[in-house]
Amino acid sequence: MAGVSVLFTRGDRVGLAEQIAARDDGVLLFSLTPPRSSTIPDEARRIADVTLGRLKNLDIDGLVLYDIDDESDRNPAQRPFPYLPTMDPAVFLDEYLGQWDRPAVVYRCVGKYDEQEMERWLARQDPGNVLSVFVGASSSEKDRALELPTAQKLRAEVNPKLQLGGVAIPERHSRTGAEHQRMIAKQQAGVSFFVTQVVYDVSAAKSMLSDYFYGCAETGIEPVPVIFTLSVCGSMKTVEFLEWLGVDVPRWLHNDLSHADDPLTVSFDQCLATAENLSDFARRLGTPSGFNVESVSNRRREIEASVDLAARLRSA
Template sequence: MSRHPLPQLLAEARSGVLVFSITPPKRSNTEERIKEIAEVTLERLAALDLDGLILYDIDDESDRNPDDRPFPFLPTLDPGSYYTEHLTGWRQPVIIYRCVGKYPEPELRAWMAGAGPGVLSVFVGPSSGGKSVQTSLRRAQELRAEVRPDLPLGAVAISERTDEHLRMLAKQERGASFFVTQVVYHVNETKNLLSDYFYECRARGVAPRTVIFTLSLCGSMKTLELVRWLGVDVPRWLENSIRHAADPLAESYRQCVAMARDLMDFCEHLGLPYGFNIESVSIRKAEIEASIDLAAEVTEMLRHRR
């Protein structure tokens, strides 16, 4: 890729960023199996023209929803450790998520101090206001300013939340230089957020930062149930399209491509810098391969607009 590195693209608020996101393997895996998963992952990613990789930090979010989780929560490896110990063959930058409430201040401080030059981060707050935390999101942002102000920092954007554009601007004031959305299924809600954010930036005389849209394939109704459980708003028409499709994965793929095109057009009309994150968190081979195909297709769509 003959483009600037990801940290520079985000620092300069350039459009067209493309990243791919995964979760680290489950802690219950053997060391041999973890190595195998890492090798296969690197082989798959090698075929893609990416600006970077996202490694999610998974936390138990049962506090957000009293209903039973559609899939059981299984702890995963620490994303920072997985990167340094098993993904040494990855040559592009990596965005490491940190659910900051899980970590005591000294541990978070030590990780930031030791993060390499190709590392960026996204700090994630607690999944509910009543959750007990070791480090608050605000304190984590302060620590980063004290320990590693040069560490590129991103933040999560959730379209369905009230006044989310104001939250984004508050995070921006505390050091966030880019945003990664929760998975997008409701395009209208996302466009509402983008519009509110863009015009509030204009009103304040602040430059908008790059918003990276997360696209995730949904190959079954069970997966859709988990998405809903996590608080993502799925429009009824989209649920019906997937539920009644002869091939739910193919229908989900088609809708993701349509959403990507719609968001590109909308952002370019506004003049808002944007990018995409293709999420691959399923263990089903068909969904993993379809995610790779989606990333390749979105790459071609972006290439014609860069």
């Protein structure tokens, strides 16, 4: 896999919450999906041990734990990988990742939890070690126990020091031209950082970031860190799944991946190029940015390539 200069390094480490509060540049996160909800405790512990072993030498600022929900209401097309309910990320963190010694960003699909559940969870969190990203319903038709604005208000009342993140979607900005307005509204509701959907369309991500930056200037607020998500693809099945999730893979790159002897190497190198491009652009604008690395596939080779990608984005 091609070499690349290190995009950023971390000297004296400060906590992730402090980095976010200070609008620091260069946050680096690594994302996991918890095991299936049907996983027995011994197997969950084994998965956690393997995961921590992979991550122990990575110089990352925090671990992201996704909260997975069925999104078939958003996309009626057949899902390339079947939807399987997963363990609550908060439970996986508390019961199986006790040896993780750095902060965690726990996603909450807020529609899955009622107000009392959310209030109890918020009250238990140490804002120095846990941050959260609230995710709204995947479509307006989806049944939900809690609305996103209510969850945001709860956080402000119950645990106002807990740093709250929001989701930003460059593809939605390409369709509507209004994603930056959603970001500003979320920021005004208490969001202090954003994590994007997986980025393969660099132009869409730059347009969203540019409009967000200038929108903040017009509104009289400072932009908060925008953390771009990168994910490698080891097969066209993984590409199909990303596209099902709503990720735009440019036609030229789709062609490169589909004709490559090793699509994982092609996507790995593209992720590095994307990171360098977005990092340079964000610095030129004056908007704090960072990266979140994930593997949407559970194939070992793709997971290990994701770990390698995170390592390459920062010196050990």
